[in-house]
Amino acid sequence: xxxxxxxxxxxxxxxxxxxxxxxxxxxxxxxxxxxxxxxxxxxxxxxxxxxxxxxxxxxxxxxxxxxxxxxxxxxxxxxxxxxxxxxxxxxxxxxxxxxxxxxxxxxxxxxxxxxxxxxxxxxxxxxxxxxxxxxxxxxxxxxxxxxxxxxxxxxxxxxxxxxxxxxxxxxxxxxxxxxxxxxxxxxxxxxxxxxxxxxxxxxxxxxxxxxxxxxxxxxxxxxxxxxxxxxxxxxxxxxxxxxxxxxxxxxxxxxxxxxxxxxxxxxxxxxxxxxxxxxxxxxxxxxxxxxxxxxxxxxxxxxxxxxxxxxxxxxxxxxxxxxxxxxxxxxxxxxxxxxxxxxxxxxxxxxxxxxxxxxxxxxxxxxxxxxxxxxxxxxxxxxxxxxxxxxxxxxx
Amino acid sequence: xxxxxxxxxxxxxxxxxxxxxxxxxxxxxxxxxxxxxxxxxxxxxxxxxxxxxxxxxxxxxxxxxxxxxxxxxxxxxxxxxxxxxxxxxxxxxxxxxxxxxxxxxxxxxxxxxxxxxxxxxxxxxxxxxxxxxxxxxxxxxxxxxxxxxxxxxxxxxxxxxxxxxxxxxxxxxxxxxxxxxxxxxxxxxxxxxxxxxxxxxxxxxxxxxxxxxxxxxxxxxxxxxxxxxxxxxxxxxxxxxxxxxxxxxxxxxxxxxxxxxxxxxxxxxxxxxxxxxxxxxxxxxxxxxxxxxxxxxxxxxxxxxxxxxxxxxxxxxxxxxxxxxxxxxxxxxxxxxxxxxxxxxxxxxxxxxxxxxxxxxxxxxx
Numbered sequence: 161x162x163x164x165x166x167x168x169x170x171x172x173x174x175x176x177x178x179x180x181x182x183x184x185x186x187x188x189x190x191x192x193x194x195x196x197x198x199x200x201x202x203x204x205x206x207x208x209x210x211x212x213x214x215x216x217x218x219x220x221x222x223x224x225x226x227x228x229x230x231x232x233x234x235x236x237x238x239x240x241x242x243x244x245x246x247x248x249x250x251x252x253x254x255x256x257x258x259x260x261x262x263x264x265x266x267x268x269x270x271x272x273x274x275x276x277x278x279x280x281x282x283x284x285x286x287x288x289x290x291x292x293x294x295x296x297x298x299x300x301x302x303x304x305x306x307x308x309x310x311x312x313x314x315x316x317x318x319x320x321x322x323x324x325x326x327x328x329x330x331x332x333x334x335x336x337x338x339x340x341x342x343x344x345x346x347x348x349x350x351x352x353x354x355x356x357x358x359x360x361x362x363x364x365x366x367x368x369x370x371x372x373x374x375x376x377x378x379x380x381x382x383x384x385x386x387x388x389x390x391x392x393x394x395x396x397x398x399x400x401x402x403x404x405x406x407x408x409x410x411x412x413x414x415x416x417x418x419x420x421x422x423x424x425x426x427x428x429x430x431x432x433x434x435x436x437x438x439x440x441x442x443x444x445x446x447x448x449x450x451x452x453x454x455x456x457x458x459x460x461x462x463x464x465x466x467x468x469x470x471x472x473x474x475x476x477x478x479x480x481x482x483x484x485x486x487x488x489x490x491x492x493x494x495x496x497x498x499x500x501x502x503x504x505x506x507x508x509x510x511x512x513x514x515x516x517x518x519x520x521x522x523x524x525x526x527x528x529x530x531x532x533x534x535x536x537x538x539x540x541x542x543x544x545x546x547x548x549x550x551x552x553x554x555x556x
Numbered sequence: 557x558x559x560x561x562x563x564x565x566x567x568x569x570x571x572x573x574x575x576x577x578x579x580x581x582x583x584x585x586x587x588x589x590x591x592x593x594x595x596x597x598x599x600x601x602x603x604x605x606x607x608x609x610x611x612x613x614x615x616x617x618x619x620x621x622x623x624x625x626x627x628x629x630x631x632x633x634x635x636x637x638x639x640x641x642x643x644x645x646x647x648x649x650x651x652x653x654x655x656x657x658x659x660x661x662x663x664x665x666x667x668x669x670x671x672x673x674x675x676x677x678x679x680x681x682x683x684x685x686x687x688x689x690x691x692x693x694x695x696x697x698x699x700x701x702x703x704x705x706x707x708x709x710x711x712x713x714x715x716x717x718x719x720x721x722x723x724x725x726x727x728x729x730x731x732x733x734x735x736x737x738x739x740x741x742x743x744x745x746x747x748x749x750x751x752x753x754x755x756x757x758x759x760x761x762x763x764x765x766x767x768x769x770x771x772x773x774x775x776x777x778x779x780x781x782x783x784x785x786x787x788x789x790x791x792x793x794x795x796x797x798x799x800x801x802x803x804x805x806x807x808x809x810x811x812x813x814x815x816x817x818x819x820x821x822x823x824x825x826x827x828x829x830x831x832x833x834x835x836x837x838x839x840x841x842x843x844x845x846x847x848x849x850x851x852x853x854x855x856x857x858x859x860x861x862x863x864x865x866x867x868x869x870x871x872x873x874x875x876x877x878x879x880x881x882x883x884x885x886x887x888x889x890x891x892x893x894x895x896x897x898x899x900x901x902x903x904x905x906x907x908x909x910x911x912x913x914x915x916x917x918x919x920x921x922x
Contacts, residue, residue: 185743185744188744188747189744189745189746189747192744192746192747192750193746193750196750203777206776206777206778206779206780207773207776207777209779209780210775210776210780211776213780279592279595280585280588280592281585281586281588281592281595281596281599282585282586283585283586283595283596283599283600284595284596284599287599287602287603293903294899296902296906297853297857297898297899297902297903297906298857298895298898298899298902299857299858299860299871299898300857301860301861301863301864301871302860302871302891302894302895302898303895305871305875305887305891306887306888306891306892306895309887309888309891310887310888313885313887314885314887314888495761495762495763496762498762498764498765499762499764499861499864501764501864502863502864509762509764509765509768513768516772522768522772522773522776523773523776526765526768526769526772526773529761529765529768530757530760530761530765533760533761533762533765534757534760534761537760537761538760
């Protein structure tokens with residue numbers, strides 16, 4: 161009897177409905193959702209109203225119509241007679257191409273500069289610092305304009321092209337460089353490279369297992385180098401070593417032969433890589449500094465040389481700090497590649513912009529751009545999160 | 557034992573010649589190993605290859621005054637072009653006889669930024685100062701009262717426009733960002749989902765699509781008859797864009813706050829609004845001041861993108877100056893000049909943010 165009384169007095173009295181947190185939460189949410197949905201509905205209502213009044217077509221039917229505009233450079237076959245859909249595809253491949261190339265090059269440049277800032281060599285550290293402080297603090301768009309202006313209007317015409325390396329020319333038509341003449345030998349080289357890569361991975365596994373079991377080390381570094389570099393070289397020599405190059409030669413007012421990078425592409429890639437490289441350099445530097453000095457000292461006490469110390473002790477720990485901000489730099493490089501529209505490189509945004517101007521269907525165009533970038537952002541985040549999980553600290 | 561040490565006379569010796577003085581410094585910092593020596597030589601070669609031509613171009617061969625572009629094409633830079641276009645690059649299409657007004661606006665902005673750097677002013681006084689500053693900027697730019705002639709926003713350009721877009725975007729984006737960050741951490745699922753959706757959507761697309769949206773779609777979203785001008789459209793885009801990025805920065809501060817603070821506030825019987833205003837936000841915001849400064853630097857650089865929707869900010873005005881038929885082919889000079897202006901702003905702000913970060917960390921480490 162007494163226990164029942166006690167338990168009764170322990171249950172708090174039910175609050176009045178307007179004070180009940182649950183009911184309040186539901187009311188707040190309903191109000192919020194109604195407000196948001198109402199605003200969006202109002203905007204969409206206005207939009208439909210305006211579209212019908214201005215006689216703008218709706219829907220994605222325009223994708224099947226003839227685009228009727230030329231595209232300067234494309235990785236896939238395209239002519240003005242193709243559809244808008246095809247033109248979008250060209251823009252998408254161009255965006256992906258420049259972003260992928262930019263990510264690789266910016267990572268290399270940023271890592272080198274980040275390490276250089278930590279160098280014990282005073283001059284090298286200062287040079288790297290000057291690079292980072294200069295290019296980080298200037299808007300990317302301005303840098304793109306600068307490189308483009310330099311290549312497009314300041315660079316000489318082909319007849320007076322600057323020769324920066326043997327057979328490599330810079331002129332206002334872009335960068336001209338030689339390429340090897342196509343030959344079946346290169347397929348064999350590529351095949352040998354892939355085989356070497358696979359073999360080296362297998363070898364590394366086996367070597368690690370053996371070291372775990374017996375303690376004996378195997379020079380995996382040299383073996384990998386031999387397999388990945390040596391095997392293709394051997395294949396190249398066996399296949400007859402075709403050294404013929406297709407060299408750019410001045411003919412009339414322009415170069416023929418070789419390959420050329422357009423000023424737009426060169427300027428975009430240069431700007432993206434140099435700008436993003438500064439941020440990656442700072443991330444790499446911060447990541448390495450985040451590994452406490454005691455770790456390096458412990459590694460020294462174990463007798464590891466500086467290379468091994470870096471590879472086995474410092475880098476694995478630094479990577480955990482580096483990967484998340486690096487991911488957001490990759491994302492922003494990809495998004496920044498949309499600035500191509502300002503210097504006339506036909507990326508996704510630039511082609512969508514032309515399409516919107518021609519068809520007047522701005523809503524569909526912007527929806528498509530947003531969908532594509534959201535998809536790319538998600539894909540990069542996913543890939544980097546998987547990699548992050550691979551290098552993350554395995555806690556017991 | 558002590559005797560032994562005293563018995564052996566030790567003449568005071570100078571440090572080894574190789575480890576002190578300029579030579580020692582060189583040895584330690586530039587030639588400590590073969591690899592380092594090679595690096596040093598490469599770096600010297602790089603400097604020798606780059607610096608002298610740049611100095612020759614920018615200073616020795618440069619032309620400082622010329623009547624027109626044709627007389628200005630020598631081997632070096634044509635700074636006469638900058639002299640000729642200085643006013644246009646800085647203030648763009650703003651009425652020429654009213655030059656003192658954009659100058660005043662830039663000065664007010666500089667004072668506002670300097671005041672924000674003084675930590676003694678942080679708090680209500682700074683907010684009040686900024687409120688008056690922004691009002692003064694608005695009155696000076698737009699005119700129409702106090703005997704100032706009215707200037708339509710389409711003519712706002714150059715450095716004042718750049719500063720307005722960045723500062724106003726930040727000031728108005730900030731409260732919106734706080735709400736979004738709180739919404740993202742809310743216990744109410746509907747609120748959370750909508751806030752997360754907005755933040756991730758805006759952060760997932762390039763700024764340029766947000767600007768396109770503001771310039772192409774915003775007119776469609778408004779009821780018939782209502783129009784807003786180009787500058788305001790770009791400004792709205794910047795506010796919406798800044799809000800999403802600021803929300804993520806502020807969320808970092810909210811997450812870093814120990815849970816005990818919220819629990820203590822609950823134990824005191826504070827309501828959600830009291831708890832957020834008195835306990836949570838003051839601490840969370842103080843934690844994220846350095847990243848907030850970094851976000852502002854990013855916003856400041858990003859304002860240059862309005863060139864693409866054909867506004868005349870600092871970069872846009874420089875671009876337009878390049879189209880003068882009398883002065884052709886001075887793109888590099890114009891870009892270098894504008895780059896120096898942007899660089900000065902960004903460099904000093906980033907230095908300030910680094911300083912803050914160091915001081916904040918020092919306080920926490922103790």
